[in-house]
Amino acid sequence: MSAHEHISGNGGPLQGGEMQITAVSKSFGIGPLRQQVIENCSFTLERGKLTVLIGPSGCGKTTLINLLAGYEAPDSGTITVDGAPIKGPGKDRLVVFQETALFPWMTTLENVTYGPIVRGEKSKKEVEEEAMHLLRKVGLEDFRDKFPIQLSGGMQRRCELVRALINRPKIMMMDEPFRGLDAMTRELMQEYYVRLFEENHLTNLFITSELEEAIFLADRLVILTNRPASARTVIEIELPRPREFKLLATREYLHYKQQALEILHEEALKAFSSGCGATVADFLEAYSEVESK
Amino acid sequence: MTQKKPVYFMGINLRKLRKSIFSKTTYRGIVAVIATVILWELCARFEVPIIGMIPAPSSVFSSLVEQLQDPAYWECWVVSYDRVLSGFIIAQIIGIPLGLIMGLSRHLRDLSFPTLEILRPIPPLAWVPTAVIFWPTPEMSMIFVTFLGAFFTMVLNILGGVKNIDVRYIRSAQSLGSSGFDIFRRIVLPATLPSLFTGMTVGMGITWAVVVAAEMIASRSGLGFLTWKSYVAGDYPVIVIGMISIGIAGYLSSAVIRLLGDRLTPWRKII
Amino acid sequence: MQTEQTLSGKAVATQDVSVSSISLFFFRLKLWMKSPTPYLTLLGLSLFILTWWLTTEVWQLPRFEKLPGPVSVVKEWVSEDPAYGISIYTPEYYEHIWKSILRVLQAFGLATILGVPLGLFMGWKKTFKDYTFPVMEILRPIPMLAWVPLAILMFPEREMAIIYLTFLGSFFATTLNTLLGVESIDEAYFRAARCLGAKSRHIFFKVVVPGALPFIFTGLQISMGFSWFSLVAGEMLAGEFGLGYLIWNSFILVQYPVIVIAMVTLGVIGWSSSALIRFVGTLLMKWQSRGSSL
Numbered sequence: 001m002s003a004h005e006h007i008s009g010n011g012g013p014l015q016g017g018e019m020q021i022t023a024v025s026k027s028f029g030i031g032p033l034r035q036q037v038i039e040n041c042s043f044t045l046e047r048g049k050l051t052v053l054i055g056p057s058g059c060g061k062t063t064l065i066n067l068l069a070g071y072e073a074p075d076s077g078t079i080t081v082d083g084a085p086i087k088g089p090g091k092d093r094l095v096v097f098q099e100t101a102l103f104p105w106m107t108t109l110e111n112v113t114y115g116p117i118v119r120g121e122k123s124k125k126e127v128e129e130e131a132m133h134l135l136r137k138v139g140l141e142d143f144r145d146k147f148p149i150q151l152s153g154g155m156q157r158r159c160e161l162v163r164a165l166i167n168r169p170k171i172m173m174m175d176e177p178f179r180g181l182d183a184m185t186r187e188l189m190q191e192y193y194v195r196l197f198e199e200n201h202l203t204n205l206f207i208t209s210e211l212e213e214a215i216f217l218a219d220r221l222v223i224l225t226n227r228p229a230s231a232r233t234v235i236e237i238e239l240p241r242p243r244e245f246k247l248l249a250t251r252e253y254l255h256y257k258q259q260a261l262e263i264l265h266e267e268a269l270k271a272f273s274s275g276c277g278a279t280v281a282d283f284l285e286a287y288s289e290v291e292s293k
Numbered sequence: 294m295t296q297k298k299p300v301y302f303m304g305i306n307l308r309k310l311r312k313s314i315f316s317k318t319t320y321r322g323i324v325a326v327i328a329t330v331i332l333w334e335l336c337a338r339f340e341v342p343i344i345g346m347i348p349a350p351s352s353v354f355s356s357l358v359e360q361l362q363d364p365a366y367w368e369c370w371v372v373s374y375d376r377v378l379s380g381f382i383i384a385q386i387i388g389i390p391l392g393l394i395m396g397l398s399r400h401l402r403d404l405s406f407p408t409l410e411i412l413r414p415i416p417p418l419a420w421v422p423t424a425v426i427f428w429p430t431p432e433m434s435m436i437f438v439t440f441l442g443a444f445f446t447m448v449l450n451i452l453g454g455v456k457n458i459d460v461r462y463i464r465s466a467q468s469l470g471s472s473g474f475d476i477f478r479r480i481v482l483p484a485t486l487p488s489l490f491t492g493m494t495v496g497m498g499i500t501w502a503v504v505v506a507a508e509m510i511a512s513r514s515g516l517g518f519l520t521w522k523s524y525v526a527g528d529y530p531v532i533v534i535g536m537i538s539i540g541i542a543g544y545l546s547s548a549v550i551r552l553l554g555d556r557l558t559p560w561r562k563i564i
Numbered sequence: 565m566q567t568e569q570t571l572s573g574k575a576v577a578t579q580d581v582s583v584s585s586i587s588l589f590f591f592r593l594k595l596w597m598k599s600p601t602p603y604l605t606l607l608g609l610s611l612f613i614l615t616w617w618l619t620t621e622v623w624q625l626p627r628f629e630k631l632p633g634p635v636s637v638v639k640e641w642v643s644e645d646p647a648y649g650i651s652i653y654t655p656e657y658y659e660h661i662w663k664s665i666l667r668v669l670q671a672f673g674l675a676t677i678l679g680v681p682l683g684l685f686m687g688w689k690k691t692f693k694d695y696t697f698p699v700m701e702i703l704r705p706i707p708m709l710a711w712v713p714l715a716i717l718m719f720p721e722r723e724m725a726i727i728y729l730t731f732l733g734s735f736f737a738t739t740l741n742t743l744l745g746v747e748s749i750d751e752a753y754f755r756a757a758r759c760l761g762a763k764s765r766h767i768f769f770k771v772v773v774p775g776a777l778p779f780i781f782t783g784l785q786i787s788m789g790f791s792w793f794s795l796v797a798g799e800m801l802a803g804e805f806g807l808g809y810l811i812w813n814s815f816i817l818v819q820y821p822v823i824v825i826a827m828v829t830l831g832v833i834g835w836s837s838s839a840l841i842r843f844v845g846t847l848l849m850k851w852q853s854r855g856s857s858l
Contacts, residue, residue: 032591071464089467101461105483105560115469118479147560167469321691322698329699346718403604408612414789414834416796418709419808419827422815426630502707506797509712510812517710524713532713540706547705 016203017082017092017170019045019068024077025228026060026067037063039228041077045171050197050204052214054260055224056268061207062098064229065175068205069095081170091115094164095173099180100156102148108135108159109144115167127166134162138192154185161196173205178213187245190216194243211264215256216243223263226270233263348530356530366519366538373504373515373542376432380439381500387440388447389489395448396455397481409448417442417503421510435507442503443496450492454485487561490554497550501543516542632821640821648819650810650826661829664799664806667723668791668837671730675787679738680780686739687746688772700739708733708794712801726798726806733790741783745776781845785838792834807833 026038037060045051055061066072068079070089079086081093102111112131116122122130135141138158140151148156157177164172174193178186194217197204208214214221221235237256239247247253313319330350337349360366395402417438424434458481466480508517520535555561596602613634619625621633640646644653651657686693711732715725753775757767799808807826814822 030595032588033595069464069468071467089464091468091470094468095464097461097465101459101465103462103465103480103483105486105558114466114471114479118466118475119470149560163469318694321694325695325698326702343718347714400600400604403601404608404611407605407609411609411831413831414792414838415827415831416793416834418793418796418800419811419830421800422811422823423631423827425815426820427627429627498707502709502793505707506709506712506801509709510797510800520710520713524717529717532717536706536710536714539710540702543707544705 014165014168014200014202015170016048016201018047018203019093019171019205020078020080020083021045021068022078022080024067024074024079026063026072026074027228036228038067038074039230041224041230043222043231043234045203045205046220047203048201049219050194050206050217051220051222052206052208052218053222053224054208054211054214054264055229056226056264057209059224059227059267060229061209061224062175064224065095065173065205065207068173069093091119091167092170093173094167094169094171095175096157096160096164096177098176100148100153100160102156102160102163104148107145107147108140108151111148111159112163112166114163131162131166134166135159138162152185153181154189157181157189158192161193165200169202171203171205173207175207176209177206178208186213191245193217198242211257211260212248215239215253215260216245216248221256221260223260223267226267232267235260348533353530353533356528357534360531360534369514369516369519370538370542373508373517373539376435376439376504376508376515377497377500377542377546379436380504381443381497383436383440384443384447384496384500385493388444388492389451392448392451393455393481393485396452396485397477402452406452409445413445413449417499418506418510421507425511431511435504435512438507439500439504442499446496446499447489447492450488450495451485454488455481457488458484483558486558487554490550490558493550494547494554497546498543501539501546505539630820632824637821637824641825648814648817648822650814650819650822657825660805660807660810660826661833664795664808664830665833667727667730667799667806668788668795671727671795672734672788672791674727675731675734675738675791676784679735679783679787680742683739683742683780683783684746684768684772684776687743687776688768693743697743700736704736704740708736708790709797712798715798716802722802722804725802726795729798730791730795733794734787737787737790738780738783741779741786742776745779745783746772748779749775777849778845781841781849784841784845788837788841789834792830792837796830 021044022042024038024041025036027034027036029035041064043051053061053064063072067074068086070086070093086093103114106114109128109131112135113124113127116127116130117124132141132144135144138161140155140159140162143151143155143159148159151159160177177193178189181189190213197217206214206217215237218237221237222231223233223235224230225232235256239250239252239256333344333347334350336345337347337352339345391405395405420438420441421434424437425431428434428437462480462484463476466476471479504515505517505520508515509521512518516535516539520532520539523529523531523535617634619628620631621635640648641651643651646654649656650660682696686696708729711729715728716722719725719728749771753771754767757771762770795806796808796811799806800812803809803812807830810826811823811830814820814826
């Protein structure tokens, strides 16, 4: 962890952590507004593995990520990283948000160097060198002085990945990061992301609602139940790495897909017949009005 | 069709400029403005009721030549600008921190927002008599009313700006190790800047309107008074000159703020 | 089987929402009462009035002593026999209010009737915009209050001059916002309508008008604010009745409490008129909200 180590993708010094989520519950609001979002949810993010969380839409995936990142505290249960319980947000667990959360008023380079510079770990020059090294790897070196609005959707996502990676997190959390990209860019980003993972083997958590994406990326697939969410099944995906898109036509892949589909369909039906969709959103809205800071 | 390479001069795309200058829109606009002026002249000549009472452009022009040579006319500009800037700057000094504090602290917002909401719908000019009673000099009372015009807009725009900051920016910054004052300086401030400039542009418009009216009601100097005085003295063409001068002055002030806003928030421009 | 299942599921869901919506409202109210918000609000307002009272009437600080204090204002306001002739019991008070409202209504109505169609047309037909927009852009930076002397000169009657001034304030805001509204409509809607065989008349009433509606109402709200703003100035300079005139006249006659009464009245009426427009706007634009809010 010394300051002079170089983040090079090929099996370098990036250290993945192990995250243990044990019996976590979370609800919002009180009285009739109370909505149990997560109940008794347990699973493990194994060191150096890519875990994908998938579940019916509106089932509380984003809430879960907020808990893991430390933006919100669970009502009960524990979350530990390498055995130590988490205390609030930290640079060991970084989130890549839905759509883009790059700071619009900073250039690509400023966005990437933001973390190390505010923590004051290294000199500005060192940080910028490191940032440029990473930006070069993702093909953004010519865009260092552009603002996010001037980048395409795919570039923004790559920039965001670099912004997280430069902080050498133990765990990367991706909250439906490729949502809103067009199909082509999305495919490219998936391939790009899986290459990156296969190079550095950080512990990764990837949230999505697309099954194909999930199986293509995952080492372990955690299927969530309908709200209140908990981990229903874990499927170990033992497809060979490096992953290629031609994998999508193999029998093993289709087998996993069938297996997951059945469970997902069951959960989706439950969600639909309990009238989940809109009402949940309403409850959350009502809650945020009452308790917004 | 092949795209020609843009030619730049002082940061302006010359080809684009030429294209926009020699477009149909420009041509029609010029025709419309000239037609309006001719119509205006004719109305005045033939003494059409109501519109015909406006002094004719020819008489305005000849009186403009006189005014431009009169130092008293330029004095009016200086006086009005002085008032606008004083009121406006005080509104910034008080309004910006207040808006930020109200946006950041829920308790302080609950405490002060209702009072603000009660005072806001009262038109600024309704404060003129109270201001004259309270402040020792008429100048101070006028600056106070001007200040009020910009103040509420500033506070509300900044408050809205802070409240609308995407929570993901703050969360990202927290995760990356930023906290307290640093988040304020590097996240909250830049995120609020666009709404701050919106507030300033709107506030500047209101400020000019207030100053002009306040000068007519309660002062003996400035562009507003020039217009009012010309009416009282029967020197009607000068009324129009006064109005045009006020229009130009207001436009210049807004343009400066817009320019400043573009310069300080470059990330909003799409190139 | 499956459709039946989902259908019944949906029915249950809607019932749930309607049952809980009333109790939810009361629960939210209870939560709100438990939060510090209402008490801080009250505290803030009382602090404001207390400061006003202390500075003007109790300590009588220099400069402040001249201002009317809350006690003298309220006393005058609710007195059956007011010292300066204006209170909630005197017909003059309501006459001033009525006169001001009438003026704003006339001016605002005229501005809406002229401004909305003009804006719609400007946005719809480019040629028309090319000819009208530059003239408007030249006139717009002139604050409406700079028109006061000219307005008095132009119109034979004071009343018309004041209404004209108030009208000017509203007119530009309404027209320009309507224009913006039409220009904000997605080009795809026009194409879709044309593909479906709509005639221009249909496009105008089914695409242009509803598409611009949100902006029109924003414009109307702004323009309502402007009309009160310019009305006060117009009445102060040239009125013979109305709240602006009342403020100015009380100042000249040194009847200071009446100034505050008129100011507060202006604030209340101004606020209510904006609220009214907001209300009508939400009624007309139901399609904008998700419709599922409780």
